[in-house]
Structure formats: C-alpha cells, structure tokens
Amino acid sequence: MADMILPDDWCCLFTKYKTCFYVVTLCIPLLFISLTPFIFLQSVNGQILHESSTVVDNLQEISPENILDIRYSDLVNFTSKIEQIYGHLNASLLNKYTGNDSLAFAHASHPITEVYPFVAPQIAKTNQSLNQSLYSVLVNMPDVSRNSTIDEYFTTIQLANNILKEITNAVIPKNLQNDLLFNSFVVVNLLDLAGYEYSAAVTNGTIEAIFEYQDSKAFIKQAEKLMSIFNTDPETSTSSSELILLVNSLNALIDRVATPEEIYLSIDGIFSKMATMISTDRLTLLSKLGVTTD
Numbered sequence: 001m002a003d004m005i006l007p008d009d010w011c012c013l014f015t016k017y018k019t020c021f022y023v024v025t026l027c028i029p030l031l032f033i034s035l036t037p038f039i040f041l042q043s044v045n046g047q048i049l050h051e052s053s054t055v056v057d058n059l060q061e062i063s064p065e066n067i068l069d070i071r072y073s074d075l076v077n078f079t080s081k082i083e084q085i086y087g088h089l090n091a092s093l094l095n096k097y098t099g100n101d102s103l104a105f106a107h108a109s110h111p112i113t114e115v116y117p118f119v120a121p122q123i124a125k126t127n128q129s130l131n132q133s134l135y136s137v138l139v140n141m142p143d144v145s146r147n148s149t150i151d152e153y154f155t156t157i158q159l160a161n162n163i164l165k166e167i168t169n170a171v172i173p174k175n176l177q178n179d180l181l182f183n184s185f186v187v188v189n190l191l192d193l194a195g196y197e198y199s200a201a202v203t204n205g206t207i208e209a210i211f212e213y214q215d216s217k218a219f220i221k222q223a224e225k226l227m228s229i230f231n232t233d234p235e236t237s238t239s240s241s242e243l244i245l246l247v248n249s250l251n252a253l254i255d256r257v258a259t260p261e262e263i264y265l266s267i268d269g270i271f272s273k274m275a276t277m278i279s280t281d282r283l284t285l286l287s288k289l290g291v292t293t294d
Contacts, residue, residue: 055125059171064179067284074122075172076182076288080189081119082164083226085111085138087190087218089157092145095214096153101146104153106211107218108145112138119167127170134163180233184274185288187223191267192289194219199260207257216263217254220247236277243277246270 056062056071056078066072092107116138123131137160144156168177176182194216201212224247230240250266275285 055121059126059173062173062176064175064182067181067287072182073288075176076185076189078119078122079168079172079182079186080193081115082168083186083190083222084193084219085115085119085164086161087215087222088115089141089160090221091214091218092141093154093157096145096150103211103214104145105142107214108141112141122171123167127167130163130167130170134160134167137163178229180229180236180278181280183226183229184278184285187226187274188271188285189289190219190223190226191270194223195260195264195267198254198263202257202260205257205259213254217251220250220254223247230274230277235279239277243270243273246273 056074059071059075062069062071062075088107088110092104095101095104095107112135116135120131120135123134137156141156141160145153148156197212197219198216201207201209201216207213227243227247230236230243246266246269250263250270253262253266271282271285275282278285
C-alpha cells in the first residue's frame with residue numbers, strides 16, 4: 001500500500017513550495033531590472049541612444065513648412081549633433097593652445113565615441129565616402145591631439161571641419177540651412193544641452209567637472225554662430241542686438257560660475273526673445289527638444 005501523506009507532511013510540503021514561490025517571485029523582477037538598461041537603451045550626456053539611428057530618406061522633399069514632419073525633427077537633431085562635434089573639436093584645440101593635453105585629448109575623444117554613432121547612419125546613406133572620411137579623421141583625433149604640434153593639430157581640426165561642412169551640405173537641404181526657424185530649433189537644442197552640461201559641472205559655485213563646464217561653453221559658442229542668421233534676416237535684424245545682449249549676459253554668468261538655476265533662467269530668457277523675434281510661440285520653439293525617431 002502506498003504511503004499516505006499525513007496532515008503534518010502537507011504543512012511541510014506547502015511551506016517548502018511557498019518559500020520557493022517567494023524566491024522566484026522576488027528574483028524575476030530583480031533580474032528584469034538589472035537587464036533593462038542593457039536591453040532597451042544607453043544614455044550619453046543625457047541623450048538616449050537606441051540600438052539603431054534614424055536615417056532620413058527623400059531629403060529634398062523636406063521644406064521649411066514641414067515642421068510637423070518627423071524627418072524635419074530628425075534633421076534638427078542631426079544638425080545639432082554636427083554642431084556638437086564642432087564644439088568638442090574647438091574645445092580640444094583651445095586646451096592644446098593652453099598646454100592642457102589631458103583635456104585636449106578628452107575633448108578630441110568624445111566626437112568619435114559619443115556623437116559619431118548618432119550621425120553615421122545618415123551620412124553613410126547620403127554619401128559613404130564622406131562617412132568614411134569623417135570616421136578616419138575623428139578616430140585618429142585623440143592620438144593627433146597628443147602627438148602633434150599646435151600648428152599640426154590646427155590643420156587636422158580644419159580638415160575635420162571641412163568634412164563636417166561637406167556633410168551638412170550633403171544632408172541638410174539648402175533651404176533648411178538658411179531657414180530662420182530651422183536654425184532656431186538647433187540653437188534651442190544646443191543651449192538646452194549647454195544648460196545640462198553646466199548643471200553637471202558646477203556645485204555651490206565651484207567647478208567640479210571642468211570637462212562638462214568647457215562643454216557648456218563650447219555648445220553656447222556654436223549656438224552663437226548659428227544665431228548670426230538673426231543679424232542678416234530682414235525680419236529679425238532690427239532686434240538682434242537685444243538677443244546679443246542676452247547671450248553676452250549668459251556668457252558672463254558662466255564665467256563667474258553662477259548657479260545652474262541662474263543659467264537656466266538666462267537660457268530661458270533667450271528662448272523667449274527668440275520666440276518673439278521669429279513670431280512663434282515658446283511651445284513651438286521648444287517642440288523639437290528630444291523629438292526624433294531614434
């Protein structure tokens with residue numbers, strides 16, 4: 001006759017399986033949480049990088065009137081990334097001039113590791129030769145920053161800048177390159193990123209992270225260059241001097257190591273002035289922040 005399971009045995013059996021159930025129930029969420037960052041995304045300087053980057057087709061179909069087209073947003077994002085590369089290279093060169101080789105190397109390293117992966121698919125789709133040229137110059141830039149004279153390094157960065165200019169002309173339709181609203185979206189993107197970098201760099205009036213501090217200044221400088229369009233456009237040239245004053249004020253705050261809150265308020269003031277100058281609302285002006293199909 002088979003052995004019978006007595007009531008006490010049932011209690012032991014139930015307790016054992018109940019404990020196993022709790023352990024499994026606890027482990028599965030922990031395993032999911034631990035794997036989530038590797039499965040879904042990685043973060044680079046506050047920006048989300050997915051496994052694949054967007055490639056925009058039919059570039060010439062996109063006009064200044066297509067601001068609701070997701071491809072338009074992708075091109076704003078692409079242009080901002082190109083400007084970030086310019087910013088990093090300029091910061092690297094400035095550090096080379098002042099003899100800070102470690103920071104020159106750090107800034108030279110970021111374009112290839114943190115920005116190029118975002119733009120490479122679009123460049124390759126448009127012109128594979130330009131993509132290879134950019135990769136070649138950026139991947140060697142860190143070593144060049146260490147093993148060259150200032151004049152040699154300047155020449156290498158000029159080469160990179162020329163390639164970036166060719167890429168912009170190949171990818172971004174000419175009517176967008178010269179469009180006031182398109183450039184305003186890029187400026188907003190760069191200034192927003194500058195504010196993020198600054199907040200990561202400064203604590204209680206002290207520069208805790210010099211690299212991020214220099215990033216914020218470099219991205220503002222690129223934004224200033226794009227804002228020169230306000231000086232030449234008939235719709236905005238008469239009030240561009242007021243915008244220049246606001247940007248000068250922002251630079252002064254950064255130079256005196258103001259609080260991140262003061263920097264954000266200053267940047268917000270620039271956004272408000274830009275919205276007024278181009279006769280659009282702030283919501284529209286800020287609508288391209290983080291909007292891509294990446």
